[in-house]
Amino acid sequence: MSTDDLTEDLTRRTENAPQELLTRSFFFLCAVLSIVTTISIIVLLTTEAAKFFSATAPLMGVEGPTASAVDFFTGTEWIINNEQFGVLPLVSATLAITVGSAVVALPLGVATAIYLSEYASPRAQSVLKPALEVLAGVPTVVYGFFAVVYITPALRTLIPGLGTFNMLSASIVVGIMIIPMVASISEDAMSAVPDSLRQAGYGMGATKFDVSVGIVVPAALSGIFSSFILALSRAIGETMAVTVAAGSQANLINPLNPVDYLEGALPMTAAMVNLLTGDVTGGGVAYRSLFAIGLTLFFITLVMNIISDLVAQRYREES
């Protein structure tokens, strides 16, 4: 081998050699797939939902039955067979699930986070954390079954008027399901609080209780809020547990009135599943109503995720 060859071998730019180019493009395409997914979700939901509303359907070149957007967003009746598409009962049920699960999950989740980050020994942490992960890993349809078969009868001994399908037990299981999410994100935020703040508190003579409640929690507040929003967006999108446990009667209920939780209702996600198990033919107005609900759902959860992201960024900057 001559010296020229050696020099060439040593200085050759390998950046665009065929092998490099091929692998790099493959990896790039994989990364771009996520953007393609997002765009297809948005485009698909918007076009199909546009075909659903009478105001936009002509633009999409769709003929046949459509629904008025005003009726959709303000109607209080959801009866597919009568073609009455009022989304308010569904939204009210979804809100009820969210409020109910928040009552269960937010205090318990934050308490868990404080315990794990401030009190638990490393050994206790190594047992409790995987156990909490299991809570989030149980399939949601199983939670729904638990709610109907075990929790509702147990609650009925306390509250005799409870229906077979009710919002109360559905909210409880959804709450249990999202505890790990609140706990793990809040705990991350609390662990990120600098130790010097705690030491300063102890130096002033504060007790462990004072330090946890008066220093750590306020310092981690934005992280805790971000975990709340994320967990609630999970509760809104939760499907199978509420489909099995909350019943299939679309009632307009008041999420802030505890008595309304004793009855069943139909959250948005459950309505979508019910539409499809009831033999929806492709292309009909009922089929398109699916996408209208889906778009509403996607939009709500997306906005919540973005807000949670922004809040979380704030705490990262602070720490």
Place this chain on the structure above:
Amino acid sequence: MATESREREGFGHVSRTVGVVFRYLLLAATLFGIVALTVLLIYVANDAIQPLTADPGWHLTFFVTLVVPTVAVGGYLLRTDPASFKFGGGVVGALAVSTMFAGGAAMIFVDIVQPVTWFGYVLALAVALAGVVAMERFDRQLPFLVRSVVAGAVAVLSLWLVPGLVRSLPVYPTDGLLLTASLGTPVALLVGRYAAAAAGKRGTALAVLGGVALVGVGSYAGPLIGVDPVPATVLLSVAVLPTGGYAVGTVRRHTERRPGLAFAGVILGGAVVGAVAVDALGFTGPQSWVDWGFLTSAHSGTAADAGLYPAIGGSILLMVTVAALSFPLGVGAAVYLEEYAPDNRFTRFIGINISNLAGVPSVVYGLLGLGVFVTYLGQPTGTVLIGGATLALLILPIVIISAREALRSVPDEMRQASYGIGATRWQTIKNVVLPRAFPGILTGTILALGRAIGETAPLIMIGAPNVLFSLPTEFSSKVSAMPLQVYAWASLFASDPFYRAAVPAGVVVLLVVLLSMNSIAIVLRNKYQNDQ
């Protein structure tokens, strides 16, 4: 003392009560969810297995033969030799988990893929591999393009020709022998090297040959004790061979852990002795709903006869599809974002986009599958392929996020060292970064697959049938899945018999599968963290 008490007065009193009460409140809150789930699991297990319906003698026999020796030996080992205790428990756990997977694999070879077809494809891959190795031996300096074109051509040709050739043979060996060659041999090759541990080439060859012989003999011995050749071969090569290899290899490496084998022997022996004794004494076991009939029969209108077989097969096929799609795509995206992407706005946008996709509800993914694959691409509803593709899209963000974390944990010095000796970027990734990050990536992928197995809503959205009576046999056939079947029983057949029998049994099977996948992931993660 006097000064101390005066100081205390000066600072005022600090009550301990508030702190103690607060601490126990927090502990109670932490345990609430865990305890609630445990109670629910006990209830569902009780409904599914009904342990109280067994003879008291049955319980007593197993208590004497299994529980007492296990507690005695295990307790002694745990106090004197924890490493051996862990090893023994690991052997039993590995045998249990691998037996379950062997059951799944046996389903595939009995009902979905004929052993001949499988043999043909394995042979084709072996031929292609041999071709590539021969080319490397022949000339190491071939340019990349030539090399990849030749390798691709060899692979395509052999995959195209060999399976057909094998199938067109007038006579072929028995199914048992075919599986021994195509399933037992690769497993024996992998396991033998671990088991033979530094015994030299001859030792390794002997270990591999021994493994193959074991499987081959098993395929003939199985029918003698009432097991068909195909399940016998699969069980030996997927469960017995790897567990045995693990046990032998570990004992050869760490002689001091030998007592662990005795522990494993006590547990397994106790179970066998107990089963034989119960049979001989005529005690009846519990009237469990999770029995052989439940696992091997299809849905039925009466709860007592309903089974999970098509749903189990569907879940297996879906899992294979999801893994095949999401693993390369997810790891690829993670590699791009961590190793190639410049830190600019576009990259950050992809990152934010991925974390938002992880928060999109699963029904919306179901709508995506329905709209894109069914309505626009005109695929039939509810097939294995579109079900798998939809679930793969659903878990892709989770796979990407966990793979990125694993890649990030590879120290930068390793990359720099690799660049320093003249490696290109792809060579660095292939030879340094990916091997190092692999256990972490695998852990994340297994956890994500666990999530995919438990998903129901997307499958309903793409129109998977609620009730299916036969196993899906190819990618374009309709698929059911375990959670979907549980949903169908719990909602469409909502009645007391189903609530008391079929649903709890289905839930128990589903949770056992999920928990064993999670435990594999956790074992992998712990091992990986200890290694580093």
